[in-house]
Amino acid sequence: QVQLVxxxxxxxxxxxxxxxxxxxxGFTFSxxxxxxxxxxxxxxxxxxAVISYDGSDKYYADSVKGRFTISRDNSKNTLYxxxxxxxxxxxxxxxxxxxxxxxGLDYWGQGTLVTVSS
Amino acid sequence: xxxxxxxxxxLSASVGxxxxxxxxxxxxxxSYLNWxxxxxxxxxxxxxxxxxxxxxxxxxxxxxxxxGTDFTLTISSLxxxxxxxxxxxxxxxxxxxxxxxxxxxIK
Numbered sequence: 001q002v003q004l005v006x007x008x009x010x011x012x013x014x015x016x017x018x019x020x021x022x023x024x025x026g027f028t029f030s031x032x033x034x035x036x037x038x039x040x041x042x043x044x045x046x047x048x049a050v051i052s053y054d055g056s057d058k059y060y061a062d063s064v065k066g067r068f069t070i071s072r073d074n075s076k077n078t079l080y081x082x083x084x085x086x087x088x089x090x091x092x093x094x095x096x097x098x099x100x101x102x103x104g105l106d107y108w109g110q111g112t113l114v115t116v117s118s
Numbered sequence: 119x120x121x122x123x124x125x126x127x128x129l130s131a132s133v134g135x136x137x138x139x140x141x142x143x144x145x146x147x148x149s150y151l152n153w154x155x156x157x158x159x160x161x162x163x164x165x166x167x168x169x170x171x172x173x174x175x176x177x178x179x180x181x182x183x184x185x186g187t188d189f190t191l192t193i194s195s196l197x198x199x200x201x202x203x204x205x206x207x208x209x210x211x212x213x214x215x216x217x218x219x220x221x222x223x224i225k
Contacts, residue, residue: 004151035214037162044219045154045162050212059212069219095161102209103168108161116153 002026002107009112022079022096029078033099038092086116121214124217130225141189141206150210151189157202
């Protein structure tokens with residue numbers, strides 16, 4: 001069965017960096033674009049970034065552009081999100097989700113919590 | 119970026135009621151509109167894709183309609199497990215923006 005498992009979240013001070021991982025299994029990882037979506041406590045869903053199936057194309061929300069970098073290692077079936085210059089407002093649960101072409105995000109991980117606080 | 123606006127932001131209803139949630143895009147997105155259900159502490163779940171296609175396993179009381187800029191999600195007869203937050207999302211643009219969500223509560 002399709003599984004996406006995020007890891008790497010935790011408490012970090014403003015201005016510091018963190019790298020999230022998303023381990024995929026149960027499908028051909030290298031055939032799908034993958035997204036990061038976040039949700040601040042008590043708030044709605046915010047799309048963060050997407051990477052194409054082969055890693056050649058990457059797109060970001062304006063709120064993270066220039067600070068976050070999405071990447072993938074298809075040999076390890078793993079997606080990453082490098083987050084630099086973290087801000088308090090980046091505090092959220094971060095989900096990875098599989099892209100189903102133009103049909104939405106059909107599988108999601110359980111999420112990993114990132115807390116940015118001094 | 120394409121902005122997605124949902125209404126209402128919250129809704130109180132009773133078991134058995136028919137409810138409708140609307141979603142408006144800031145520009146035409148054809149039929150590239152998806153709906154998700156999220157329950158507290160859980161990841162979102164894809165309900166409807168392509169504006170009107172039901173994801174596998176989703177009960178038939180859920181339906182979607184619309185095209186262009188205006189879309190609706192309808193639940194024909196609310197069940198206790200349907201009380202949750204619902205989000206629309208466009209997949210017309212690579213930057214896959216979400217609506218702000220509609221919280222469906224028990225009256």
